Amino acid sequence: MDRRDAVLKFLTKDMKGLEIGPWFNPLAPKREGYNCLVLDVFDSETLRERARNDPNVPETLWGRIEEVDVVGSSTHIDQLIDARGELGAFNYIVSSHNFEHLPNPIRFLQGCAKVLSPGGIISMAIPDRRACFDYFRPVTTLSTWIGAFLDDVSRPSKAQYFDMVTCTGLYDTGEGKTISFHRGVEPEKVSAGLRLDESLAEWMDRSRNEQYFDAHCSVFTPSSFELLIRDVAYLGLAPFEVVEIFDSPGVEFYVHLRLNSSKQLLRPEGYEDIRNTLLHRILEEAAETSSAHLQTHQLPDALESLQGQLTALQRDRAALMDDLAQRRAEVERLAERGWLLERDLQAMRASTSWRITSPIRRVLGRFRRST
Structure with a gap:
């Protein structure tokens, strides 16, 4: 299953949907028959202009930019859709690598609850801190989400930007450094640059107070994300159940x-046990980025390899012993044959014929030496 199939797993083209910020890579494009509107902070022409000015976006992708139907911040998704008179009219919301940028996730989820029809789905692809530049950042806590909600935050804070910039993890591929990689890389190949001085200066620069600092406001692993969603549902802050969260x-x-x-579903019996299970899984996921865990994780493979080598050595030793036994049997057979030949020779020398023909053998011997 590729990533697009993974995100669209529970969606069909006839459903009415809303995709947030797809830019040049929509997952449910209108041109393929999806009944899906596009929401973005920029209009279509601005997106195309940004693509033309971005050296990392090849010209072949400019034409993939969809017409933007709803312009504005997804934090206030309900207000934007209410202005269209379409609250409760959508079957799904699709988001790829947007949710982590939201300064107020609870506010967003509450908005989605108003935009979606009963049973509506939110489908998302979310970066995993174990395999991207969030590598060195701790996962986001519930208090951070609740604090942003109670303070009605609408943009990333300078603190969040500071954390992201000063802890940006880059993986050394041997040919260069990249901000995205895969899980299980060697921890010693991931490093962060020393950007403390300039980052603090940016934070303290009052002239930049109104500037929008885009950042990963939240940092997740699959289990930490699941815990946040279940906790806000349990507290009655956002009415969403977890259908599926799966790793890659x-x-x-x-x-x-x-x-x-x-x-009953959002506040299930035994939630304490569910929560503790997730808390332990979060610790296990965090441990994946440690050298000690990687070495321990590799031990079974190393032991399997050693067992394979031992089996091969035992097989070679058995073959060598078989060969040695065959050679020993051949030596014994040759020795026995030699003994029989020697016995026959001694018997022949003791025979009358050997004595009678002795003068002839001496003459022949002298003849051979003379020639």
Whole structure:
């Protein structure tokens, strides 16, 4: 299953949907028959202009930019859709590498609950801190989300930008450094540049107070994300159940949430056990980026390799012993044959014929020496 199939797993073309910020890579494009509107902070022409001025976006991709139907911040998705008179009219919302940029995730989720029809789906691809430049950052806590919600935050803070910039992890491929890689890379090949001085200066520069600093406001692993969603649902802050969260060996994981107002489902019995299981899984996921964990993780493979080598040596030794036994049997056979020949020779020398023909053999011997 490729990433597009993973994100669109529960969606069909006849459903009415909304895709957030697809830029030049929409997952549910209108040109392929999806009944899907596009929401972006920029209009279509601005997006095309940005693509033309971005050396990392080849010209072949400019034509993939969809017409933007709704212009504005997804933090206020409900207000934007309400202005169209379409609250509750959408079956799904698609988002790829957008959710982590949201300064107020709870506010966004509450907005989605108003935009979606009952049972509506949110499908997302979200970067995994174990395989991208968030490598050195701790996962986001529930208090951060609640604080942003209570303060009605609408943009990333300078603190979040500072954390992102000063801890940006880059993986050394041997041919260069990259901000995205795959899980399980050698930890010693991931490093962060020393940008403390300039980052602090940016933070303290009052003239830049109104400037928008884009950042990864939230940092996740699959289990840390699941815990946040389940906790906000349990607290009645966002009515979404977890349908599926599944991992990938690459830079991202995939999320499917369903709008559901059932308190029994959102506040299940035994939630303490569920929560503790997730907390332990978060620790296990965090450990993946340590050298000690990597070495321990590699031990079974190393032991299997050694076992294979030992088996091969035992097989070679058995073959060598078989060969040695065959050679020993051949030597014994040759020795026995030699003994029989020697016995026959001694018997012949003791015979009358050998004595009678002795003068003839002496003459022949002298003849051979003379010639």
